[in-house]
Amino acid sequence: MEFVITEYKRCFVIKADGRIDSTSAQEVEKRLMELTNSEKSIIIDMQAVNFVSSAGWWAIIRVQKELKNKHKADLVLVNLQENVRDSMDLIGILPYFTVYEEMIDAIASI
DSSP, X not given: OEEEEEEOSSEEEXXXXXXXXXXXXXXXXXXXXXXXXXXXXXXXEEEEEEEEOHHHHHHHHHHHHHIIIIISOOEEEESOOHHHHHHHHHXXXXXXXXXXXXXXXXXXXX
């Protein structure tokens, strides 16, 4: 799992590449949690993420809860591949996330 992090005035944009599975979930959570200290929202560009396991979703959910509860910030997902969106829908977490098709819309929402 690789990340490219770009900082903007009100948010971080993370371009993720690879799989978020039981092998990488802990590292993903650690790197995202480090960003929660700044009180900015986080936008994750998921275009190059082709798989997210349940461990990966739990890591992302914990970061989202930290942002919402501690800083009133948000975690936004962008450019979900169809199979990743389907997995979110299957396990019932899709309604709990703000999801956009285009990065410009996600950044404008923050």
